Amino acid sequence: xxxRVMAAAAAAMMTVTCLAGCGGxxxxxxxxxxxxxxxxxxxxxxVGDDNSPIYKxxxxxxxxxxxxxxxxxxxxDAATKLNVLLASGEVPDIxxxxxxxxxxxxxxxxxxxGIVLPLSDYSKDYPNIDNKLKQFDDLKALEEGxxxxxxxxxxxxxxxxxxxxxxxxxxxxxxxxxxxxxKTTEDFIKVATAFAQNDPDGNGQNDTTGYSFSKVxxxxxxxxxxxxxRFKKVDGKWEPEIVSDNxxxxxxxxxxxxxxxxxxxxxVIGPSCEDKFISGKAGMIGGKGMWYxxxxxxxxxxxxxxxxxxxxxxxxxxxxxxxxxxGNGQDNYYLMTAVSGVSSxxxxxxxxxxxxxxxxxxxxxxxxxxxxxxDYEEKDGKITRTVPNDEKTGRQKKMAAxxxxxxxxxxxxxxxxxxxxxxPFKERRLEYSKHAIxxxxxxxxxxxxxxxxxxxxxxxxxxxxxxxxFETATNMIINNEDIDSGFEKMKQEWYKRGGTxxxxxxxxxxxxxxx
Amino acid sequence: MKRxxxxxxxxxxxxxxLAICALIMIYPFYFVVIRxxxxxxxxVQSKLTLWPKSFTFESYKAILGYKYITSGFLVTVxxxxxxxxxxxxxxxxxxxxxxxxxxxxxxxxxAFITIPMFVxxxxxxxYLLIKxxxxxxxxxxxxxxxxxxxxxxxxxxxxxxxxPTELEESAMLDGASYLTIFIRIVIPLSLPIITTIALFSAVxxxxxxxNAMLYLNDKNKWPLALVxxxxxxNNNTSDMxxxxxxxxxxxxxxxxxxxxxxxxxxxxxxxxxxQKYFTKGMMLGAVKS
Numbered sequence: 016x017x018x019r020v021m022a023a024a025a026a027a028m029m030t031v032t033c034l035a036g037c038g039g040x041x042x043x044x045x046x047x048x049x050x051x052x053x054x055x056x057x058x059x060x061x062v063g064d065d066n067s068p069i070y071k072x073x074x075x076x077x078x079x080x081x082x083x084x085x086x087x088x089x090x091x092d093a094a095t096k097l098n099v100l101l102a103s104g105e106v107p108d109i110x111x112x113x114x115x116x117x118x119x120x121x122x123x124x125x126x127x128x129g130i131v132l133p134l135s136d137y138s139k140d141y142p143n144i145d146n147k148l149k150q151f152d153d154l155k156a157l158e159e160g161x162x163x164x165x166x167x168x169x170x171x172x173x174x175x176x177x178x179x180x181x182x183x184x185x186x187x188x189x190x191x192x193x194x195x196x197x198k199t200t201e202d203f204i205k206v207a208t209a210f211a212q213n214d215p216d217g218n219g220q221n222d223t224t225g226y227s228f229s230k231v232x233x234x235x236x237x238x239x240x241x242x243x244x245r246f247k248k249v250d251g252k253w254e255p256e257i258v259s260d261n262x263x264x265x266x267x268x269x270x271x272x273x274x275x276x277x278x279x280x281x282x283v284i285g286p287s288c289e290d291k292f293i294s295g296k297a298g299m300i301g302g303k304g305m306w307y308x309x310x311x312x313x314x315x316x317x318x319x320x321x322x323x324x325x326x327x328x329x330x331x332x333x334x335x336x337x338x339x340x341x342g343n344g345q346d347n348y349y350l351m352t353a354v355s356g357v358s359s360x361x362x363x364x365x366x367x368x369x370x371x372x373x374x375x376x377x378x379x380x381x382x383x384x385x386x387x388x389x390d391y392e393e394k395d396g397k398i399t400r401t402v403p404n405d406e407k408t409g410r411q412k413k414m415a416a417x418x419x420x421x422x423x424x425x426x427x428x429x430x431x432x433x434x435x436x437x438x439p440f441k442e443r444r445l446e447y448s449k450h451a452i453x454x455x456x457x458x459x460x461x462x463x464x465x466x467x468x469x470x471x472x473x474x475x476x477x478x479x480x481x482x483x484x485f486e487t488a489t490n491m492i493i494n495n496e497d498i499d500s501g502f503e504k505m506k507q508e509w510y511k512r513g514g515t516x517x518x519x520x521x522x523x524x525x526x527x528x529x530x
Numbered sequence: 531m532k533r534x535x536x537x538x539x540x541x542x543x544x545x546x547x548l549a550i551c552a553l554i555m556i557y558p559f560y561f562v563v564i565r566x567x568x569x570x571x572x573x574v575q576s577k578l579t580l581w582p583k584s585f586t587f588e589s590y591k592a593i594l595g596y597k598y599i600t601s602g603f604l605v606t607v608x609x610x611x612x613x614x615x616x617x618x619x620x621x622x623x624x625x626x627x628x629x630x631x632x633x634x635x636x637x638x639x640x641a642f643i644t645i646p647m648f649v650x651x652x653x654x655x656x657y658l659l660i661k662x663x664x665x666x667x668x669x670x671x672x673x674x675x676x677x678x679x680x681x682x683x684x685x686x687x688x689x690x691x692x693x694p695t696e697l698e699e700s701a702m703l704d705g706a707s708y709l710t711i712f713i714r715i716v717i718p719l720s721l722p723i724i725t726t727i728a729l730f731s732a733v734x735x736x737x738x739x740x741n742a743m744l745y746l747n748d749k750n751k752w753p754l755a756l757v758x759x760x761x762x763x764n765n766n767t768s769d770m771x772x773x774x775x776x777x778x779x780x781x782x783x784x785x786x787x788x789x790x791x792x793x794x795x796x797x798x799x800x801x802x803x804x805q806k807y808f809t810k811g812m813m814l815g816a817v818k819s
Binding site for chain 2: 084089095100290294
């Protein structure tokens with residue numbers, strides 16, 4: 016017995032020793048040379064010991080070596096890990112974060128502590144970075160007058176504001192109920208009500224809803240010319256739209272639609288809208304035109320004997336209650352890339368060089384198509400990809416699936432309009448996306464770049480005000496309370512709870528900025 | 531023995547009540563299993579079906595063919611196989627030592643191990659420690675922090691204290707050392723607590739993802755729980771299809787359900803075999819005469 020136990024103990028010790036060998040021996044040796052990159056979007060990127068032609072090309076062209084520091088694809092996990100790394104003093108040479116969209120205190124602290132490099136101070140030597148920062152010049156107002164973060168742009172071009180949303184509608188239901196495609200807010204309510212009450216699926220049951228959305232924020236407030244997170248200039252003063260008369264009208268319509276079933280009564284619990292749309296429980300949902308192929312394939316799989324194109328389509332733009340189509344302009348970037356301010360000068364230069372290259376046409380082509388002669392052939396300017404097909408789709412694999420290093424593209428762009436030639440519905444998806452960009456780019460948030468004083472109105476307080484508003488509004492809608500009187504009470508309370516300071520601060524900062 | 535009508539009615543009520551409770555417990559798992567093999571066409575109908583019209587095992591095929599699930603599974607098995615014996619060896623020996631009244635500094639050691647139970651070291655110092663030990667991106671960063679546990683120590687110490695000291699004294703009279711007593715007397719008498727700690731430790735290691743998320747940069751080294759979290763929380767089935775979201779979408783729901791089944795089944799299989807010891811261990815550790 017004793018021998019057996021001793022043998023087991025010895026085996027355990029050997030296991031521990033073997034596992035210790037799994038530690039980063041080689042890493043430690045090369046650690047000083049390699050550019051450490053932290054991003055939650057590197058997927059399964061592996062470098063160094065694999066046969067990545069892209070990595071070899073990068074190494075030859077830029078003379079750099081890379082060490083990915085994370086495979087986290089969950090933004091919360093990535094943020095947690097980044098915070099731990101920075102707090103531990105282990106600042107990655109290049110890292111992706113929410114940048115100026117985290118909260119004033121945190122990124123201002125990073126700037127103060129020198130954790131992030133002022134990119135605009137060095138960008139004259141890196142023309143592609145310089146150009147990109149100029150496109151987002153307004154961001155400097157939030158970053159102490161300099162650019163510390165490189166926005167990871169969504170769409171090519173010079174737009175600072177873009178959009179991507181659309182509304183999917185059941186075409187077959189419109190046809191069955193003999194309804195026209197809605198063009199105005201009034202039409203929209205009429206169609207939604209008909210979808211809820213006139214048995215569009217013909218199953219004899221009252222089990223459908225008109226428009227499904229998740230949480231109270233998802234209601235289409237734009238159709239009533241209002242948004243909960245915007246301000247409107249009225250008689251020279253910026254007024255919050257969240258407590259505007261238009262919002263009151265929107266909530267009244269919301270309540271009416273809730274009572275008739277025209278909007279999803281489960282909105283509070285956050286239903287799976289897409290499932291409801293495909294399974295024939297909802298007639299309209301929000302979405303993105305770029306994902307038309309995805310929706311098409313889902314319908315095809317759910318209804319193999321039907322043509323998906325006869326079943327759904329994108330709804331036309333709706334003219335709102337003020338008589339125009341109101342878009343919802345969004346920033347043409349998501350997340351931001353920073354270069355460590357505490358790395359050695361040599362590493363900072365290499366990091367800048369890498370980002371500059373990725374932003375160049377040549378770099379983008381490398382990330383999209385890989386290496387010429389290996390992943391594609393080019394003749395007379397025409398690119399013919401030679402990568403293998405994906406077994407399931409029968410189409411050629413995307414670059415990141417062929418060479419994981421192509422994921423480096425996500426340090427500078429999401430390249431959201433780019434598609435390979437063999438991608439399904441390419442032209443149509445492009446058309447939908449471009450339309451959304453054109454529509455929404457006309458509606459930027461004019462106060463987007465005001466840096467508010469945290470002491471006067473903090474992000475937490477702003478969130479509290481929004482939460483108060485929506486909780487009260489939801490209760491009024493669900494309990495069928497009178498909106499007219501309830502809204503006035505709620506408005507007064509909103510101002511009392513901090514809204515007054517918020518509006519004052521917005522107006523003071525807008526005045527300073529000449530808005 | 532003849533039972534009265536009241537007793538019979540009480541029994542019938544009990545049976546019905548417990549059957550309903552059992553059903554409530556079993557149904558979610560049954561739901562998950564059924565949804566994992568239900569074809570997409572039926573799945574999107576969103577009906578609560580007790581039995582699907584047809585079955586598909588595509589999701590299981592996809593999961594078992596997904597390299598991160600396979601590697602994650604192997605990593606987790608390795609973590610359990612290596613980690614549990616280490617945890618047992620460390621905690622049991624330490625706890626046994628603490629039962630000896632003549633152990634020098636016993637009160638100090640007791641306080642030393644109890645304080646971290648209430649006041650932890652914190653995330654950043656923990657990360658710095660692992661980093662300075664050179665264990666970032668090494669499996670040891672997952673194994674070692676869970677090596678010792680105050681909870682296991684306290685439970686096993688209480689258990690050892692319940693073993694009659696006369697047994698040890700008689701062994702000592704026969705010339706046995708502390709090690710011999712521990713191995714030949716204490717261990718064989720402590721199967722319930724050993725099984726309990728082994729099970730706790732195994733389940734913790736099987737389900738653990740947080741440390742792996744912090745310390746392991748290479749996805750190939752991720753344990754199963756983190757891979758599953760990646761799939762379930764992030765809805766990240768795209769990576770599974772090697773960046774071809776459209777080829778996998780139809781199985782997203784099946785995939786999620788199937789991943790849950792795959793992760794639960796191994797632990798579920800172990801439970802019945804050690805349940806006897808497990809219950810006993812919990813009870814014995816709880817009361818000290």
